[in-house]
Amino acid sequence: MQKRRRIGVIGGGLSGLVSASLLAKSGHEVSLFEKKQYPFHRVCGEYISNEVIHFLNREGFYPHQIDTPKIENFEFSDTLGKRTQLKLDLGGFGISRFVLDHWLMEKARECGVEVLEGAHVTEVNFNAKEDQFELELASGARYQADFVIGAHGKRSKIDKVLNRAFIQKRSPYIGVKYHIRANLDPKVVALHNFEGGYCGVNAIEDQKFNLCYLGSREQLRYFGTIEKMEEKILWKNPLLKSIFTKSEFLLDRPEVINEINFESKNPVENHLLMAGDSAGLITPLCGNGMAMAIHAGKLAAQAIQSGGSRTEVEQIYQTNWNMQFRQRLMVGRWAQKLFGSSFSSRFAFHLLDKSPFLAQKIIKNTHGTPF
Ligand SMILES: Cc1cc2nc3c(=O)[nH]c(=O)nc-3n(C[C@H](O)[C@H](O)[C@H](O)COP(=O)(O)OP(=O)(O)OC[C@H]3O[C@@H](n4cnc5c(N)ncnc54)[C@H](O)[C@@H]3O)c2cc1C
DSSP: OOOOOEEEEEESSHHHHHHHHHHHHTTTTTEEEEOOSOOOOSSOOOEEEGGGGHHHHHTTTTOTTSOEEEEEEEEEEOTOOEEEEEEEEEEEEOOOOHHHHHHHHHHHHHOEEEETOOOOOEEEEHHHHHHTTEEEEETEEEEEEEEEOOOOOOHHHHHHHTGGGGGGSSSSSEEEEEEEEEOOOEEEEEEEEEEEEEEEEEEOSSOOEEEEEEHHHHHHHHSSSSSHHHHTTGGGHHHHHHHHHSSEEEEOOOOEEOOOOOOOOOOOTTTEEEOGGOOOOOOGGGOOHHHHHHHHHHHHHHHHOOOOHHHHHHHHHHHHHHHIIIIHHHHHHGGGGGGHHHHHHHHHHHHHHHHHHHHHHHHHSSSSOOO
């Protein structure tokens, strides 16, 4: 083992939990700061690409005790509900973040990570003279670390503290998630379009389904409530209307977020290694953000495990990150243009229906290979 280093990980989503666990396994002293208490729900479609399966199995991170539905087909409908299906090359599985993140957090503790819940990091400074980081929590507690992994997701106060460029830009999107019981095919991940957005539906554990959509902040403002907006906009797609009216909704209320920003970001900022959404969020239609977060967590850990100097670690991470993710993020941003309006969704329908080979190619370009 190289020199034992003190690592601080900000955020206990997939990228944070994976990087922390791998580093602790290899003997580093790791503290992970998560502002919430596990288990908790997040806005996420909860379809996870099979590219992560080998890795999760190899590291003992796959939750075999949970019955995770295997997803093999992709269904697409345009805003009028005209639908088509495609076989997925790689496929994936469904699992709620409530279950998966909690399981990974317990694994992280088993690996030796100090997981601090309810620990909101409010300040992070790199002290060049001391060559180390100083972190401060909302509670006033302070920590020092040799390396910090920024795994704080798509948007956090930490981004303001770091004065990152993307934080200045407002986003037109909202995200809404439900868990439902529905009479649908568990082998299918569906993307149903509506004017202004798209809605994913797929099976997760316990015969439940996830229904999660990316909608428009402006439409929500116009209609005043989520329910009204859904009725007036989403239900114009008859397939969505049928799912909404025939399913049992299981959460007390939907999970809702705003400010979902797809701007490009830097994977290394102020010497923090940014992993997962903090380095760039892929458009949700790709169904690949969770796999990318897990993979980025692995790359961040490997860069630190290289034992190199700070500059070398940052270079290794940046190079590998660019190789794995930069193009995928670009293709995802481009593909998003095929969704969310009647014209573009009709175009996408014809592409999928008449040129499945081309459509497969686009899907492939938003995904990585098993690692
Ligand atoms: C609408 C929508 C649908 C999606 N659907 C899918 C899908 O079906 N499949 C897929 O693969 N991807 C999907 N994604 C993307 C996926 O959810 C993300 O890419 C993934 O969750 C990123 O993981 P992460 O570890 O980077 O961040 P997160 O999972 O967001 O974790 C970040 C953590 O950091 C914590 N945190 C933040 N700031 C601080 C702080 N200052 N101090 C301490 N803790 C902090 C947060 O509480 C959070 O727990 C979707 C995204 C959206 C918006």
